[in-house]
Amino acid sequence: MLARRDKGLPDIRDDIRDDIRDDVGGDVGEGTGHDAGDAADDLVFKALASPARRRMLDALKEAPRTTGELCAAVSFLDRTTVLQHLRVLERAGLVTGRRVGRERHLALAPMPIRRIHDRWISSYMRAAVDLLDELGAE
Template identity: 65%
Template sequence: MSSEKGTGAQSEGYGSDADARDDAVFKALANATRRRILDLLRAEPMTTGAVAEAFPELDRTTVLQHIRVLERAELLTGRRVGKTRVLALAPLPIKRIHDRWIGDYARAAVDMLAMLDDEGTATSPD
């Protein structure tokens, strides 16, 4: 496959480990429950039990499955404190997605809006 010079696609390479990591992040973020778990953990680390209690409509096993998907995507980390497990948000994969995909697209959109604004200003009557 070809890729344009200077894009994240060339530097990361399609089919690379980076693509597999990005796929795992996108898969994890595609589910509303998992996004809600990340929102909870954004405020502060929580125990697995506290996260499960925040979803009374789901059984504990289902919440734990969602947590495992988030851990595989490296979006959260867990550590043992005695008999409990404390979960914390790990924002680096989201930053990686932003840097690789969103940042470039947002920059292009802002440049396009600026160009349209300049054209509108140049042609507007005084």
């Protein structure tokens, strides 16, 4: 790893560490006048902003996995970094975990993404379709 830095090549781990520091830092929505729904949406958007976390969600979308299996699926990250990202995903409600013996089984929780879709994407999609209808009528 030192050799990569000495050559001036970017190290993705530095970027990921910075993202985690920002994400785990303060409470989203605190003191901003957001209601609880806005704060929850903020956590989801922030969690989805990281490419590493999106790859983790993609892996969980395929099938539920243990923590070890998830670490293997995103092998470009070390285990500690995966666990930090996992904490951000769980805080946003995007991932659920349960202990089974010594293992922790993780699954994608689709409801926060559905809430984002219902609130934001579907209404903007309707507006775009209406605009296309208006253009077609001219």
